[in-house]
Amino acid sequence: xxxxxxxxxxxxxxxxxxxxxRKNMENDIKVKNFIDTHLLLDNNFHKLFxxxxxxxxxxxxxxxxxxxxxxxxxxxxxxxxxxxxxxxINTDKENTKTKLPLEREFILYFVNNFMKRINSNSDTExxxxxLNPLFLETKKKLLSLSEKIENAICEYEEKNKKVxxxxxxxxxxxxxxxxxxxxxxxxxxxxxCLCGEEIDKLSKVDKKSISHFNENLLNFINSxxxxxxxxxxxxxxxxxxxxxxxxxxxxxxxxxEIDNIVYCPNxxxxxxxxxxxxxVKENDVFIFSGKxxxxxxxRGYIFTTAENTSENIKRLARSKNINIIENVLNKDPKxxxxxxxx
Ligand SMILES: [Zn+2]
Numbered sequence: 428x429x430x431x432x433x434x435x436x437x438x439x440x441x442x443x444x445x446x447x448x449r450k451n452m453e454n455d456i457k458v459k460n461f462i463d464t465h466l467l468l469d470n471n472f473h474k475l476f477x478x479x480x481x482x483x484x485x486x487x488x489x490x491x492x493x494x495x496x497x498x499x500x501x502x503x504x505x506x507x508x509x510x511x512x513x514x515x516i517n518t519d520k521e522n523t524k525t526k527l528p529l530e531r532e533f534i535l536y537f538v539n540n541f542m543k544r545i546n547s548n549s550d551t552e553x554x555x556x557x558l559n560p561l562f563l564e565t566k567k568k569l570l571s572l573s574e575k576i577e578n579a580i581c582e583y584e585e586k587n588k589k590v591x592x593x594x595x596x597x598x599x600x601x602x603x604x605x606x607x608x609x610x611x612x613x614x615x616x617x618x619x620c621l622c623g624e625e626i627d628k629l630s631k632v633d634k635k636s637i638s639h640f641n642e643n644l645l646n647f648i649n650s651x652x653x654x655x656x657x658x659x660x661x662x663x664x665x666x667x668x669x670x671x672x673x674x675x676x677x678x679x680x681x682x683x684e685i686d687n688i689v690y691c692p693n694x695x696x697x698x699x700x701x702x703x704x705x706x707v708k709e710n711d712v713f714i715f716s717g718k719x720x721x722x723x724x725x726r727g728y729i730f731t732t733a734e735n736t737s738e739n740i741k742r743l744a745r746s747k748n749i750n751i752i753e754n755v756l757n758k759d760p761k762x763x764x765x766x767x768x769x
Contacts, residue, residue: 428676431688433668437695439723441688442676449672452652455643460593467657470756475583476640479595480648482572483639489568490600490609490637562607566635569600573637596641601632654702655686658730658755665764666692677721685718698726706733707740707751716747728767730755 432440452458466472580592601611606622610632617627626632640648647653652672659671668690674682687700699722701715707729719727727749734754744751752766 431670433690436690436697438690438697441722443670443673443688444676444682445673449652452643452647453672455641455647457594457596457641457644458647461644461647461653462656462660464590464592464594465660466590467653468661468755468760471586472583473756475579476594476648476653478579479576479640480645482576483645486569486572486637486639487642487645489565489572490598490612559606562602562609565609566600566602566607569637570635573635573639576638594640594644595638596644597636597638600635600637601626601629602635604631604633607633651702651704654704654730654732654755655700658700658702659687661760661763662687662689662767664760668692675722677718678723679721681721683718683722685722696726697724698728699724701727701729703729703731703733705731707731707736707744709740709743712740712744712747712749716749719747719749728752732756 428442428444430440431443432438453462461467461476464472576595580595584590584592598612599614600609601615602608603610603620603622603624603626605624606620608621610616610618610620610626615629615632615634620626624631655671659669662669670688671686673685673688675685675688676682685699686702688697689700690697699715699719701711703711711729715727715729719725725748727747729744729749729751731751731753732755734757736751736753741751750766752763755763
């Protein structure tokens, strides 16, 4: 923990700490670039990054090839893939698109875990016949998602000429030339492919670069830290001194996560902010008010992307000296600042 006590302020110092996991996340270059766009409260940028978030999640899911049926025993998988079922998979695959993802997971699980136990070549061959289209489908899906992500970035930059976004990461995928299975990711590793092909040199694979948000950036967005930094930037621009995402030690001896700690320019005063990407509930007010009480805060603001907070909740907040600033993605920054100064 460190003592935070800015010189120009005559206020009781705060004992603060930033959690290591969060520090590491914020030190990621792509997360830094994301924060440095200073566009986090821009509604169109918000739509853009949510869209890329969704597609990146899908890329991770598709490429991971992890089963969601971890608890399925070996025997069940074998039963499932008895010759009758193999036929069924083939028919289902042609008949219903919606059924495919489930089948796909089954099969991939089977492939990754139990394929080695199959002895007869005919088993392998018939399985490969089923798998080839799935591998190809996976490959096409990855390429198409990556292309859509890059196009979305281009389009945004086209509309906003001054903006250059360096927020994507790329991962190399190596697909078997023969069956399209992903044989390695990130870097090329020689191995024997499921289809029997000995993948010992790069000419035996199709190397593709897939663009996406990296894991740190995904976590950063999913944890709603983007909103804390968006609000933080707005305040900084208006000469407030600000700490984002620190834990503060309360009088009780318990640490509280405070989204923004804000020192007012030319005034011996600080306030605390809570940033919410959801409706503000009664409980949010009580919890925030309780945290403030414990760390010795007297004034608070709750920033929310939601609108139409009920009058009762606003009244409750006011009674705790907390103001709720709503709809932050759709308001002019100047108006937001005015709401703070009120
Ligand atoms: Zn192969």
